[in-house]
Each structure stands twice: as C-alpha cells, then as structure tokens.
Amino acid sequence: MKHIQLFLLLLTMGFASQVTAQTFTLRTSSVSYSEKNQIGKWSKWSDFAKADLIITIDGKKNRIVVNSPTIQVFTIKSYGEKTETDKDVITPFECVDNNGSKCNIIVITRKNEGNRMQFYINYSEVKFVYNIYN
Template sequence: MKSIKNLLLFFFYATCIQQSYCQVYKFKTTGFSVLERNDKGNWGKWSDLQDASIVITLDTTKNRIVIYSQEIQLYEIMNYEKVQENENDEIYSFQCRNDDGEPFVISIIKRKNQENRKQLYINQKNVIVVYNIVNLIGNNER
C-alpha cells in the first residue's frame, strides 16, 4: 500500500513539474487582413480588415502554432529568432513550415506606441495574413 501511495505521489509531482515548464500562449483574434502578390509578382493592397474571433495557440513545448479557423492551420516551428526591439515595436519571430514543408516566418508584434496592441503576421511566399490578437485570460504575458 505504501509503495502505491509513493508511486501516485511521484506521478503527481512529475505531472506538476512538467506542467510548470510548459509554455502555451493562447490568443484570440479580433480581425484579419490579407495581402497577396499579383500575377506579375508585385504585392497588391491590404484587404479591408474583417472581424474574426479565432483562437490561436503558440505551444513552445510542441514547437507549433495552431490557428483554429474554419480550416485548422498547423505550423511547425523550426527556429525561434532573437527578439527584435525598437522604440515602436517588440517582435517575436518564428521560422516555420507548413504541411507542404514550405518555409516561412510567423511574427508576433507588440506595437508599443499603440497601447501594446498585438498582431500576428504569417509571411508566406505569395500571401501575408495579419491578425489583430489579444491574450486570452490566464495567459502568460508575451
């Protein structure tokens, strides 16, 4: 009986320790806009901002970003870039790849001069999508 109790206690502590090191950041989108390349390879204009309420998770334990839109988008993080900071922005960038193995960059930008408004940019070869995001309650501040 004592060994079972010790075993259960061990699993409880192991689970608590593991959970304390997990870093999952959750965001909710408030809107999005899209920028696309035309047939000549030139960038067009940003689309009008559309309302959107989508959950996005940044899971540093599993090295992935998941966007829970109508079609779930799963991006593998290949590399965490050094944080860039200037007087206007704080930029967290991630080298990612999609299901097709195509490399691209996802960035979370905190706009210091806009009351710390956050945006998530998905910078792919022919399209850039920007989401305005807010932290979900209970989130680690990022």
C-alpha cells in the same frame, strides 16, 4: 483591466525568451491579407474581416495552431531573436505548415498603440495579419 494590461506587458517582455518552454493562447478579432502579383509587387492589405479565433503558440511541442474553420498547424523550425525598436517588439518564428510550405510567423507588439498585438503569417506569395485582443 489593469491586470490584463500588466499581463500583456509581461507577456511581451518575456515572450521570446520564454516561448520555447510555455504555451500561449491568443484570441483574434480580425484578419487581413495581401497577395503578391505577377510582377512581384504586394497588393494593398484587404479590409479587415471579423475573425474570432484562437491561436496557440506551444513552445513545448514546437507548434503554432490557428483554429480557423480550416485548422492551420505550423511546426516551428527556428525561434528567431526578439528585437525591440522604439515602436515595436518583434518575435519571429520560421515555420512549416501542415502542407509542407515554409513561412515566417511574426508576433508584433505595437508599443505606441497601447501594446496592441498583431500575428503575421508570411508566405512567399501571400501574407495574413490577425489583430489580437488587448
């Protein structure tokens, strides 16, 4: 268990600077979503549903793949700057999905929650969050 925690800590510390040259594989446990309504207000997040998936962030190919029942492929157009607060480490990516739609993908490590990781896919009208195994 300590090896896993150490690995996640090192992964978090070097994620943004190293992601352009490496491949990372993440396993999800659950997913939730929120939709924007007709007046532009976001809905409450849905209840988390089980989602045992693999997400691959491939810095060499500038690609993120979410291996859901319908495989989602995102081309990384821009690597954002990693930011760190007292509570979170945030690593953003500007992407285009396999349908040509623009989105932002964000990997957040919750420092005050035992370095729990979440993977966000944010479109203009809908957003998804996947919980990542620790």
